[in-house]
Amino acid sequence: MTEMNPDALVTIVGGGVHGVHLAVRLLQADLIAPSELRIVDPSGxxxxxRQKCRQCGMVEFRSPFVHHVATDPFSLRDFARARGREDELRSTTVGAERPTASLFFDHAEWVCDRHNLESIHIDARATAIRDNRGAVEIETTQGRISTRWCLLAIGHGRSFTDPEWATELVSTQPVTHVWDPTFDPDSIGETSSVGIVGGGITATQLATTLAQMPGRDVVLFARSPFRVETLEASTDWMHFSGVTEKLHAHPPASRAREELVAEARNDGAMPPYVFRRLRRSLEQGQIKLERSEIAVATEAGGTVVITCRDGSAYCLDKLVCATGFGSPYDGELFRHLRRDSGLQTGYHGAPVLDDDTLRWMRQDGTPSQIVVSGVAAQQVLGPFARNVIGARRAGELVVGFLESEFDVEKRGARL
Ligand SMILES: Cc1cc2nc3c(=O)[nH]c(=O)nc-3n(C[C@H](O)[C@H](O)[C@H](O)COP(=O)(O)OP(=O)(O)OC[C@H]3O[C@@H](n4cnc5c(N)ncnc54)[C@H](O)[C@@H]3O)c2cc1C
Known part of the structure; x- marks a missing residue:
């Protein structure tokens, strides 16, 4: 593990797409030396x-090849060309080609290596964050870090949604959630019977992947009609101008903003290439579709017995809930920040962020030195805040304002 620097200039909490991209942006803009930067993440x-993509059997990205963790938009395409991997850029009926998951992650790993990000990674979980004006104190499972700026990029922070009937059962052996860190699709037996609950992209990808094993019985429990949409929201939102002004017209962290984002997102929909795969599997009888809602699930000697509202019943070896993420403001760290800090929150605990800089506002109305990127910034950046393009937009904003902050600090130091 890297030795902790108690005086890091910038500490990024979360080393996912957002955390890595922010680090790359800061280093590439020469705003900061590697010795002044830290990335805290217990998962690496x-x-x-990467694990989530594997857990749901995702082999291709939904977003185009210009969305990745490096700064140059064509970096991933050039990476593929230089290695003869152009066939891993999959064509689409609309828009640009999309990378395979293995190409996306190989490129991301190459970008991390080029910036030597592993050397600034701290293998720890942040358990508390305090805004001490002038410095931010981060408690981690490996000790305390004092930093001038904290960039919070923790995604959904392990918050996911289970159906009501599963709350008693989930995490028992036969019933699990697809995003449970312990769920491993490879552990499902070749001749097992498995149910998947959900009708969106994750459930469908998982069902079609598991159904590739001919001896397996796969049942998809999808109560609502399937919806097909190429992207998570209209492309207007990808430009982060014009349409985001509609969001900013409402008060920060308000119910109106939250509802606007929810309306704009095509949650529960799947892109055409995923739907085609599902249709093929249904036609070939590899997947059985159950439209009736599950009413009761009971564990019985290592299996799970399901009864649906229409009276149909199943006995399954495994039941996987692909029923989505929970609120991004409900993870442990956000709950702690809400309770113990002088930072402003609004509707359903959403952070009150400055629309131009993503800085979390203090209760006295001044901006703190904590910046939020990812899904928790969706009330500022809109429905693509969580996506790779959202990380790229957050990166532009953060580098922009830190540049002027550091200039002011340098001028102050010279006086
Ligand atoms: C299966 C799947 C496929 C997707 N496909 C696409 C796609 O094709 N295109 C697209 O643009 N978007 C896609 N997305 C959406 C989005 O790009 C991803 O969710 C992306 O992972 C979000 O990045 P993130 O950094 O915000 O969160 P994450 O990737 O979840 O990273 C957050 C990190 O924070 C760490 N962390 C959490 N809590 C703490 C803590 N207390 N202390 C320290 N570290 C912590 C976690 O360990 C994790 O590594 C997809 C999402 C999923 C789930």
Missing amino acids: LLKSF
């Missing part, structure tokens, strides 16, 4: 996202 750089 990008490992948690």
Whole structure:
């Protein structure tokens, strides 16, 4: 483990797509030396996202090849060309080509290596963050870090949603959630019967992946009609101008903003290439579709017995809930920040952020030195805040304002 520097200039909490991209931006802009930067993450750089892609059987990215963790938009395409991997850029009926997951992650690893990010990674979980004006104190499982700026990029922070009937059962052997860190699709037996709950992209990808094993019985419990959409929201939101002004017209961290983002997101929808795969599997009888809602699930000697509202019943070896993430403001760290800090929060605990800089506002109305990137910044950046393009936008904003902050500090030091 890297030895802790108690006086890091910038500490990034979370080493996913957002944390890694922010680090790359800061280093590439020469705003900061590697010795002044830290990334705190207990899972390793990008490992948690890589694991999620594997857990749901995702082999291709939904976003185009210009969305990745480096700064040059064509970096991933050039990386593929230089290695003869152009066939891993998959064509689409609309828009640009999309990378395979293995190309995306190989490129991301190459970017991390080029910036030697492993050397500034601290293998620890942040358990508390305090804004002490002038410095931010971060408690971690490996000790305390004192930093001038804290960039918070923790994604959903292990918050995911289970159906009501599963709350008693989840994490028992036969019932799990797809985002449970212990869920491993490879551990499902070749001749097992497995149910997947959900009708969106994650459930569908998992069902079609598991159904590739001919001896397995796969049942997809999808109560709502399937929706097909190429992207998570209209491309207007990807430009972070014009349409985001509609958000900013409402008070920060308000119910109106939250509802606007929810309306704009095509949650529960899947892109055409995923739907085609599902249709094929259904036609070939590899997946059985159950439209009735699950009413009761009971564990019985290592299996789970399901009864649906229409009276149909199943006995399964495994039941996987692919029923989405929970609120991004409900993870442990956010709850702690809400309770113990002088920072402003609003509707459902959303952080009150400055629209131009993503800085979390203090209760006295001044901006703190804590900056939020990722899904928790969706009330500022809109429905793509959580996506790779959202990390790129957050990177532009953070580098922009830190540049002027550091200039002011340098001028102050010279006086
Ligand atoms: C299966 C899947 C496929 C997706 N596909 C696409 C796509 O094709 N295109 C696209 O643009 N977007 C896609 N997304 C959306 C988005 O890009 C990803 O969710 C991305 O991982 C978000 O990055 P992040 O850094 O915000 O969060 P994460 O990748 O979740 O990273 C957060 C990191 O923070 C760490 N962390 C959490 N809590 C703490 C703590 N207390 N202390 C320290 N570290 C902590 C975690 O260990 C983790 O490594 C996809 C999402 C999923 C789940």
